[in-house]
Amino acid sequence: MIIDTLTNAQKYASLHPLFAEAFAYLKKNNLAKLPDGTIEISEGLKVIISNKAGKSKQTSLEKFECHQKNIDIQVCVKGTETIGWKPLENCKSPKGEYNPEKDVQFFLDEPETFFQLHANQFVIFYPEDVHAPMIGKDDELIKKIVFKVKI
Template sequence: MIIDKLSNGAQYAPLHRNFGLAFDWLQAQDLEALEIGIHQLSDGVKMIVSENPGVEATVQKFECHNQNIDIQLLIRGNETMGWKPRQDCTQPIGKFDDERDVIFFTDRPDMYFSLLPGQFAIFYPDDVHAPMIGDGLIKKLVVKVAI
């Protein structure tokens, strides 16, 4: 997992062949003006813009993916996220859903952290994460980068 500010995004370009494309696109946008929905940037990179009420920590989704890396960028609001290494999660809810690229867990996060607007977290397949914890509306953008 990585946590940083969007203004530092370019330094992560060497970590994946599509990170440079994603961070260049993000820095060129008026993030507040982005329409809610799914935007295909290129083959293997899509953006999901959402605006939803935050949830309580007791009802969060605790999830991870096999086929994508998530770059989760907060646009507006205050968001808290939970995190735990996948290797330490022992309580899956069902089996991995290949079509949706997700598995959920009932384990508790090892830690929580908060993002402010303009900050992002990168979650790799080994990072189980609980997004959207908070009060009020949270507008965010999730970049799905195919591995």
């Protein structure tokens, strides 16, 4: 897992061939004005834009998840988002089987730590990062951009 600000995003562009393209997308667009939806940017790279109320910790933990085929770059555009995290190697209680069609595995485990993302901050989740995003106040909207980067 990597947490940083968009100001420093270019430092991570070399970590995956599609990271530079994802960060360029952020740089060339007015993030506050992007409409909700999913866009295929290129082969192996899509972006999901949402503007939703935060979830309770309990609701978010129902989908404590990780992925095997994609890296997530999650960007907070507006609001404050709390995210739970735990390394996959420490998760002992899978919730069902891995779903290859949706590229998701859920867990019943509790996060080891919680952190906050504020506007213009991002986190990169690799397959070994189990995460519970979108924890926030139900009366506060969180505008978020998630890139799905194919491994």
